[in-house]
Amino acid sequence: MEAAVDTSKFVKFAKLEDVLQLGRAYSLWPLTFGLACCAIEMMATGMARWDLARFGTEVFRPSPRQADLMIIAGTVNKKMAPAVKLLYDQMLEPKWVMALGNCAISGGPFVYPGQYGIVEGVDKLFPVDVYVPGCPPRPEALIEGILKLEEKMTGKRRFPVAKVQE
Amino acid sequence: MNPTVDQLCEQFGRLVASTPTDRCGSGFTPDASVTHGQDVGDKPRPTPPAPVQKVDHAAKGYDLNVSVAPGQVVAAAEILDRTGFGLDTITGVDWIAQQEMEVVYDYFHPAASVRVAVRTRVPRAEPEVPTISAVFPGANWHERETHDFFGLRFRGHPKLTPFLLPDDADYHPLRKDYQP
Amino acid sequence: MIAQPESLQSDRRGPPQETFVLNLGPQHPAAHGVLRVLMTMDGEWITRAEPVIGYIHRMHEKMGENRSWAKFLPNTSRIDYLSAMHYTHAFVGAVERAAKIEVPPRAEYIRVITSELNRIASHMVWWGALLSDLGGLTPFLYAFDDREMILDLLEGLCGARLTYCYYRFGGLYNDADDDFLRGARAFVKHMPPRLKMYRDLVTDNIILRKRLEKIGPISADMCRKYGATGPVIRGSGVAYDVRKVEPYSVYPKFDFLVPTFPEGDSMARYLVRMAEMEQSLRIIDQALDQIPAGPFQGKVPRVLRVPPGDYCYAVEAARGRFMVRIVSDGKDVPYRVKLRTPSFSNLSLFEEASRGMILPDALALLGSLDLVIPDIDR
Numbered sequence: 001m002e003a004a005v006d007t008s009k010f011v012k013f014a015k016l017e018d019v020l021q022l023g024r025a026y027s028l029w030p031l032t033f034g035l036a037c038c039a040i041e042m043m044a045t046g047m048a049r050w051d052l053a054r055f056g057t058e059v060f061r062p063s064p065r066q067a068d069l070m071i072i073a074g075t076v077n078k079k080m081a082p083a084v085k086l087l088y089d090q091m092l093e094p095k096w097v098m099a100l101g102n103c104a105i106s107g108g109p110f111v112y113p114g115q116y117g118i119v120e121g122v123d124k125l126f127p128v129d130v131y132v133p134g135c136p137p138r139p140e141a142l143i144e145g146i147l148k149l150e151e152k153m154t155g156k157r158r159f160p161v162a163k164v165q166e
Numbered sequence: 167m168n169p170t171v172d173q174l175c176e177q178f179g180r181l182v183a184s185t186p187t188d189r190c191g192s193g194f195t196p197d198a199s200v201t202h203g204q205d206v207g208d209k210p211r212p213t214p215p216a217p218v219q220k221v222d223h224a225a226k227g228y229d230l231n232v233s234v235a236p237g238q239v240v241a242a243a244e245i246l247d248r249t250g251f252g253l254d255t256i257t258g259v260d261w262i263a264q265q266e267m268e269v270v271y272d273y274f275h276p277a278a279s280v281r282v283a284v285r286t287r288v289p290r291a292e293p294e295v296p297t298i299s300a301v302f303p304g305a306n307w308h309e310r311e312t313h314d315f316f317g318l319r320f321r322g323h324p325k326l327t328p329f330l331l332p333d334d335a336d337y338h339p340l341r342k343d344y345q346p
Numbered sequence: 347m348i349a350q351p352e353s354l355q356s357d358r359r360g361p362p363q364e365t366f367v368l369n370l371g372p373q374h375p376a377a378h379g380v381l382r383v384l385m386t387m388d389g390e391w392i393t394r395a396e397p398v399i400g401y402i403h404r405m406h407e408k409m410g411e412n413r414s415w416a417k418f419l420p421n422t423s424r425i426d427y428l429s430a431m432h433y434t435h436a437f438v439g440a441v442e443r444a445a446k447i448e449v450p451p452r453a454e455y456i457r458v459i460t461s462e463l464n465r466i467a468s469h470m471v472w473w474g475a476l477l478s479d480l481g482g483l484t485p486f487l488y489a490f491d492d493r494e495m496i497l498d499l500l501e502g503l504c505g506a507r508l509t510y511c512y513y514r515f516g517g518l519y520n521d522a523d524d525d526f527l528r529g530a531r532a533f534v535k536h537m538p539p540r541l542k543m544y545r546d547l548v549t550d551n552i553i554l555r556k557r558l559e560k561i562g563p564i565s566a567d568m569c570r571k572y573g574a575t576g577p578v579i580r581g582s583g584v585a586y587d588v589r590k591v592e593p594y595s596v597y598p599k600f601d602f603l604v605p606t607f608p609e610g611d612s613m614a615r616y617l618v619r620m621a622e623m624e625q626s627l628r629i630i631d632q633a634l635d636q637i638p639a640g641p642f643q644g645k646v647p648r649v650l651r652v653p654p655g656d657y658c659y660a661v662e663a664a665r666g667r668f669m670v671r672i673v674s675d676g677k678d679v680p681y682r683v684k685l686r687t688p689s690f691s692n693l694s695l696f697e698e699a700s701r702g703m704i705l706p707d708a709l710a711l712l713g714s715l716d717l718v719i720p721d722i723d724r
Contacts, residue, residue, distance in 0.1 A: 033373060034379065036427070037424055037508055040427060040508055047490035047491070048487045062375035075402060077400070077401055077404070079331070079400050079403065080372060080402065087373060110404050112409060112413075115346070116339050116408070117331075117405045136508050224443070225443065225657075226655070226656070227440070227658030247571075250570070252571070252572075252573050252575075253572070254573055254667070254669060255671075255691075257671065270656075270671070272658070272669070272671070274592075276566075276569075276570060276579065276584045277591070278591075279591050283658075303694075304572035304573045304574075304691060304695070330403045332400070339408055340408055
């Protein structure tokens, strides 16, 4: 008779929801939604040097119906706000929002007493999951934002935090 | 043949001399001492400089400064169109202390190193200037933007609706008395 | 109305039976930004294309009136973030002209080197974006690779990758060290083989030629009437470059050409920009040879008050003629800051130029105009 095999090494149990969430976190599909300067850094992050694709966010979809992460990269204007809200509403659940750059977080450098044109932070329109500060944030900051979002979604961070070399 | 500053001086001189100056406004450039918030009635107006002035490019950035009456802006644009100039920009300046608005037309020449600034002043209560978009089609957008920011009306403009501001905007933000 | 080549004109006889309005934007995959174009279409052909702008209007001109002269400098980088150095140069130059501030020669040379590097970086983004609009997604990766080299140099110099605020009134805020000068020299050697590769693989590519040749003809007179400058007017046969016609900074000391192509179509504008990059490399090379030692900042009073009057300063930005007109009333806050941006004038001719075109050709025309939408909306 053969010895009993210890299956716990290769059979794991988990909630289905957690497994699906892992799949969602590691294959976020961003919406191509660059508004201003931060869009260029978002494009640079998708390019060969910083390569956002290796974190799963490879497929930038132009249609909100096919995207699940909306990266607001740039200033949201009072004229543009209804369009942004419409795009957010068109995205299907589950969806996440990243506010990239100071303008999306709080209006950025364009806030002054008596300003007439911009929405001071995109979280005045809809809930935001990750805030990435900077003007514009470095591509590494955007990648860190994606990793933080993954940590928010799955509860675990997949890459170690970079140590500062003294 | 590239136009020279002297030729333009001569043509503009004839234009300015030919029309009565009943709606010329105060006509002076901001070189005369101008301060915020000073009531016009307090002190006598400085004498206006000549309406057609040659200017040092290195000091100011343009070569010829022409002050015309509001009704003459189209004729000025036609002179510059005939001599091959291109439209650089049109903008407004709100001189609230003198209760006037100034409209500045900048022109550049693609070959000659000559830059011309044509300016006119209108009363703030009645800010209307004829449109030059028949001469320079590019003026269409510049005038629409100037209307957006200052409320300046361009008589004859095909579409003076909000451009940079939201479609339902009824405010003119670059006016000095604008309150959000 | 510009005559269109016969093969692209509508083959319907008589007026269209039914038109519809197609709304392009303000969010669309063509990486231009938040531009909305309302196109009245007769099938595939555009009868009228009306750009609607203002979706990224960020109140730059109003902000110029409520902060001091120096505090406006960060705004200048954000008007057109792809060629931010040029825009800061224009504002700084206007104030220096007005307040008669002397700029030391070393600062002028470094300004020219950084401006020309910025021009190449901007053209690389334009090139990648145009190709990706036309369907070629690979050149974008190569373009950004070269761009990253430039950005590393500029980051080592002033700490920022995109929105530099490097120029100050009277000079610069930081001197260029040997690392930067060596790196710039290495970049000047690295780039020509890359440009040759792009020429062989992309410019001479039959698909690109078919997509851009004879598309979107713009005549020189149209450019003049609409105020279109930069590669748009140089692609229509007029050699108008602010660096030659209204020289500023130390550009008269350099020997460079102004590439001009007479055809007026999108291919001409494309070739102008590709040739401009080579000329920029020439300028950087000469500037690196000629750069003197010395101070990098001139004398500027602590609280800067500009004499009353109005002053202009124009530069040749990557997209065309950028002019700043400042009106001062003697205070330490400007009375009026007018920003004359090239993309605004360049886009204004789109309505007339795109009549009778089919939609993909109109997008190729938009790409060849090289627009940055915050440049239009300010």
